[in-house]
Amino acid sequence: MPFQIFGTPGAAALPWYEALERADGTRQLMAHHEPDAVHMAAGWARTGGRAGVLVAAPEEPERTGARHGAGIDGLLTGLRTAHMDAVPLVCVTGRTAPPGRDGTAVPAAALVRSARPVTKAAVRIEDPARVPRALRAAFRTARAGRPGPVLIDLPYGTAAQDVLLGPPDEQDRTRAEDGRPHRAPRRTRRFVVCGRGGPPGRQVPTAVGVRVALDASGHRDTTVVALAGADQLPHTVGALGTATRYGTPFVLAVFDPGGRGGGRAWELMRSYGCSGHRVDGRDSLRSALAWARKECVTTARPVLLLMAAQAPAQVRTAARTQTLAPREA
Structure with missing residues (x-):
């Protein structure tokens, strides 16, 4: 790498x-x-x-x-x-x-x-x-x-x-504590970045780093999905700009239970030339993820999935993913 x-x-x-x-x-x-x-x-x-x-x-x-x-x-x-x-x-x-x-x-x-x-x-x-x-x-x-x-x-x-x-x-030729070299992540169709605690909106810059690492290790077919709340979007402006500048594709799944942040989410993504899709029902979640996976690769930009009914756990289950979350101390 x-x-x-x-x-x-x-x-x-x-x-x-x-x-x-x-x-x-x-x-x-x-x-x-x-x-x-x-x-x-x-x-x-x-x-x-x-x-x-x-x-x-x-x-x-x-x-x-x-x-x-x-x-x-x-x-x-x-x-x-x-x-x-x-x-x-x-x-x-x-x-x-x-x-x-x-x-x-x-x-x-x-x-x-x-x-x-x-x-x-x-x-x-x-x-x-x-x-x-x-x-x-x-x-x-x-x-x-x-x-x-x-x-x-x-x-x-x-x-x-x-x-x-x-x-x-x-x-940086360091080894794990068991003496074996670190290996690239196993192949998986999607890779979810979620955040528990920490600064708001950090899922987006973390997703950029994950995407860069996956591309460098040959895992270009792996889709990165960042989970964030609508209230965290103002904190992701800089990272979204970096992602579009360097052509870093990933799916940004934004949860908006109250339906108040949807307009701001669309406006923010359009300002960077990014497309999006609204997911209204649970049955359409899988097809929306499939569309977003293809769209982010085609456009080489982040793609928005705006969801009001789904919870983060439902998205992780639907995607059948390997999850990247903060480690426990």
């Missing part, structure tokens, strides 16, 4: 992105903001069996004017969710942007101190020569014992230095 890296835009991470552009066998996917990148990497990790990797350059909201949920707060929220779900992640952050016209740099945030309670380990690397060893240790720590996220914080000057580092796959 190709080495996949998820990231968010930011001047402090530019050295990493430039190096990744030159790396062979490495793919990048840019998320709208930090929590989406974390959930995408988590979906990829739990499907592919290896530690997920994300690169971010978060800033404090009061300095950037970022809305709630982005920046440092959003990154820490995503890492906390991955830590609770025991998902192995390696998060590389840039904490200082290059000097501006006035010759000053953006002040560094206390990321390491804030990340320690929500990660297995969080370290700051100042010496470029220590970066290769720190990355190898991060992959080992992320998968050792109970899996979880690890954060490595790098100044802009450190990230901009050229250091000798082996191919990314060599850093």
Whole structure:
């Protein structure tokens, strides 16, 4: 499976992105903001069996004017969710942007101190020569014992230095606790992503990560179904934009028992050029899933199934799926 890296835009991470552009066998996917990148990497990790990797350059909201949920707060929220779900992640952050016209740099945030309670380990690397060893240790720590996220914080000057580092796959050749290599998921017609707890709307970015991992491992015939409530749709805007930009097909099953969020769901999906179908009766659920499976592959975009009468358990039963849900602690 190709080495996949998820990231968010930011001047402090530019050295990493430039190096990744030159790396062979490495793919990048840019998320709208930090929590989406974390959930995408988590979906990829739990499907592919290896530690997920994300690169971010978060800033404090009061300095950037970022809305709630982005920046440092959003990154820490995503890492906390991955830590609770025991998902192995390696998060590389840039904490200082290059000097501006006035010759000053953006002040560094206390990321390491804030990340320690929500990660297995969080370290700051100042010496470029220590970066290769720190990355190898991060992959080992992320998968050792109970899996979880690890954060490595790098100044802009450190990230901009050229250091000798082996191919990314060599850093993640970890084995399960029984000594056997991790294997790709078994073939199944559909793969359901559901959420119990955690930030609202995380099912959509997680579904993007699952879809990317399945495609990379040769499971293109597997359909990903994300289950979400109509009240969670405002939190999925960024992830839906990323999915349409990168041509990531999956089925978004939205439950609207009160019938109040259906109009907003249609409007949101149409704004991204995505199609949808309303499921009114239980008997039409199977045929609607079959239509959505073909439609998302044809359009290479998410497809909406709006349901008022069905419950999440009924959809999982009808799809006869393998379910991806948060792990128990």
